[in-house]
Amino acid sequence: xxxxxxxxxxxxxxxxxxxxxxxxxxxxxxxxxxxxxxxxxxxxxxxxxxxxxxxxxxxxxxxxxxxxxxxxxxxxxxxxxxxxxxxxxxxxxxxxxxxxxxxxxxxxxxxxxxxxxxxxxxxxxxxxxxxxxxxxxxxxxxxxxxxxxxxxxxxxxxxxxxxxxxxxxxxxxxxxxxxxxxxxxxxxxxxxxxxxxxxxxxxxxxxxxxxxxxxxxxxxxxxxxxxxxxxxxxxxxxxxxxxxxxxxxxxxxxxxx
DNA sequence: ATGACTGAGCATCTCAGA
Numbered sequence: 001x002x003x004x005x006x007x008x009x010x011x012x013x014x015x016x017x018x019x020x021x022x023x024x025x026x027x028x029x030x031x032x033x034x035x036x037x038x039x040x041x042x043x044x045x046x047x048x049x050x051x052x053x054x055x056x057x058x059x060x061x062x063x064x065x066x067x068x069x070x071x072x073x074x075x076x077x078x079x080x081x082x083x084x085x086x087x088x089x090x091x092x093x094x095x096x097x098x099x100x101x102x103x104x105x106x107x108x109x110x111x112x113x114x115x116x117x118x119x120x121x122x123x124x125x126x127x128x129x130x131x132x133x134x135x136x137x138x139x140x141x142x143x144x145x146x147x148x149x150x151x152x153x154x155x156x157x158x159x160x161x162x163x164x165x166x167x168x169x170x171x172x173x174x175x176x177x178x179x180x181x182x183x184x185x186x187x188x189x190x191x192x193x194x195x196x197x198x199x200x201x202x203x204x205x206x207x208x209x210x211x212x213x214x215x216x217x218x219x220x221x222x223x224x225x226x227x228x229x230x231x232x233x234x235x236x237x238x239x240x241x242x243x244x245x246x247x248x249x250x251x252x253x254x255x256x257x
Numbered sequence: 258a259t260g261a262c263t264g265a266g267c268a269t270c271t272c273a274g275a
Contacts, residue, residue: 061265204262
């Protein structure tokens, strides 16, 4: 089984990129982030023509997540359990496919809105940890894929690519990410690439891509029984070199059937 | 020393991204 995640930075700007990528890579399921549109204008027909059904959690202009899969499925949650009822940010989708619970996330960046904005990020991470713990306690095989907006360690950003005070690297951000891992989850990409940079994002500015000044912020975390079946994991750097690319590349994980 | 990006939207500027 091939599972992928991709922050596309506007699905309407990246519709062709995603369609061609699906044809080339043939994932069983693809989680998308930063759709930047409401569900009715998501280009579902384009992906349906390629054999992919879509579940979309949209929002005007900001955020937005979706799942595309070749096997019929339904979204069981479209909001992160535990968040206030009036939270309108489209950042979470949870589906079940083949007995596995799969969660796609667009975790808050945390650099806007001052300390309140950062507190929202930490609260979001704590609710995500609680959701993961509930699945773990129920012995449910599950994975969490998406844009975590977390550089877990100093190896996960190029020197100079980010400020030391950025919300992606703040100590509390990393502590909350480790709390997730301590549930027994495996960072799929890092498990198979134990050392060195494995970037998934390069800023549009200052020649970050040609200078390879990237970040590793898109992750796939696996519950224990899925981790035992892990055979491959990594970013698809090829996509960053295309015309008008997203600033993120897809991350692809292979799980033995 | 200078310039250095992308996308959406009540749009020729602001907000957000990271």
